Amino acid sequence: MGGTAEIGTQLWCVAPGRYELRRATLPPSGDDGLLIRSLVSAVSRGTERLVLEGAVPPSEHERMRGPFQNGDFPFPVHYGYQSVGVVEAGPAEWVGRTVFALFPHQDRYRLPVAAAMPVPESLPPERAALAANMETALNAIWDSGTGPGDRITIVGGGVVGLLLTALAARLPGAEVTLVDVNPARTALARALGAAFAQPDAVTDDADVVFHTSATASGLATALAAAAFEAKVVEVSWHGGHAPAVPLGEAFHSRRLQLIGSQVGSVSPSRRPRWPHARRLAKALALLDDARLDHLVTHVVAFETAPQRLPPLLTGGEDALAILLDYR
Secondary structure (H helix, E strand, O other): OOOOOOEEEEEEEEEOOEEEEEEEEOOOOOOOEEEEEEEEEEEOHHHHHHHHHOOOOHHHOOOOOOOOOEEOOOOOEEOOOOEEEEEEEOOOOOOOOEEEEOOOOEOEEEEEHHHOEEOOOOOOHHHHOOHHHHHHHHHHHHHHOOOOOOEEEEEOOOHHHHHHHHHHHOOOOOEEEEEOOOHHHHHHHHHOOOEEEOHHHOOOOEEEEEEOOOOHHHHHHHHHHEEEEEEEEEOOOOOOOOOOOOOOOOOOOOOOEEEEOOOOOOOOOOOOOOOHHHHHHHHHHHOOOHHHHHHEEEEEEHHHHHHHHHHHHHOOOOOOEEEEEOO
16 A cells, blocks of 8 residues: 555534534555545434533543544544445455444544454445444443343433334343433334333333433433332433432432443453454444434535534434435
8 A cells, every 4th residue: 555645534623513624644554554435424412512512521531532533622623433434445355345443534544454343244334333322232231231021211212222222122021111301202112112201201110221311300210210229321421511310219218229331341241252343343233223224314414514513413403313424
C-alpha cells in the first residue's frame, strides 16, 4: 500500500449543539493496514447526545475515549464508534470485504487489520452498524444472570432497550415486558416477542429488570417493577447528570440488588473465555434478524449531518437508530 496520501472527511463536535465537517489527510499505512470506504455509521443516540451537550464529566474523559477518537472532551472532538465500510486496499484476502469498526464518523479511513471485524454476508450494513449497541445488550444479559423461564422487564424502549427485548424474548419460557412512556413502542415490542406496558401499569413481579431510559423516572419505574430479592441492571449512562435514586419505600424491604452494566469490560461471568473480539463477532451474529430493521428510523446523508443531527439528538422527534449514509 505504501504511503499514498488519502483524504478523509470527518464529523467533529465543536461546541454545544454544533457539528462541522473537516477534511484530514489519512496517516500512511503499513502492510497490515486497511483503507476503508464507509457505507454507514450509527449514531449512538444516548451517548452522542451527551457528547453534543458537553455533558461528559471530567472524571470520564479518558475512560470515554473511543479507540480512534481525535480531539478531547468536551470540545472539539471527533467521536463515534459504529462504522461499517468496504475495504478498498490492504492484504488481498481483505479487499472487497465489508467490515465493522469502532471508528468515529468519517467517510474514508485507515485501520489496522486487528481492529476490523468482518460482517457476515447475510447481514445488511444498516443492521451491522448496530453491533456496538448489541454488544451492550448482550453484556447486560450476561451481567444480569437471567435465564429461561424468568419474568424480565425492560424499562426504556430505545435501541439498546429493544435489543435487550429481542435477546430476552429468545430465552425459553421467558415472560418479557417492555415498559415505555410511548405507546407507539407496542407494535415493536410485540414483533420482538414481548408484551408492552406503560409505567403506571408496572407491577412488582419481575425476576430481572433492565433500565435503559437514562431518566430518573425510568429508574424509579425499574425499581418498582422488581420482585423480592430481584436484580435491577442499570444499563443507561447518565453522564454528568445525577438522577435521583429512590432507595426509600420498598427498596430495602424487598432486598433489591441494583448493579451497573457497562460494555467497556466483558461481564465477569464470561471474561476468562470471551475477549472483546469474540463478543463483537457474536453481537454481529445476533443481528441476523430482519425484525431489527425496524430499529432504524432515520437515515441522514453524511454531508448533511451538521445540520440534521443536532435536532434529532436533542429535539422532540421520536428517533431510534440514526444512521449516517456515505453512499
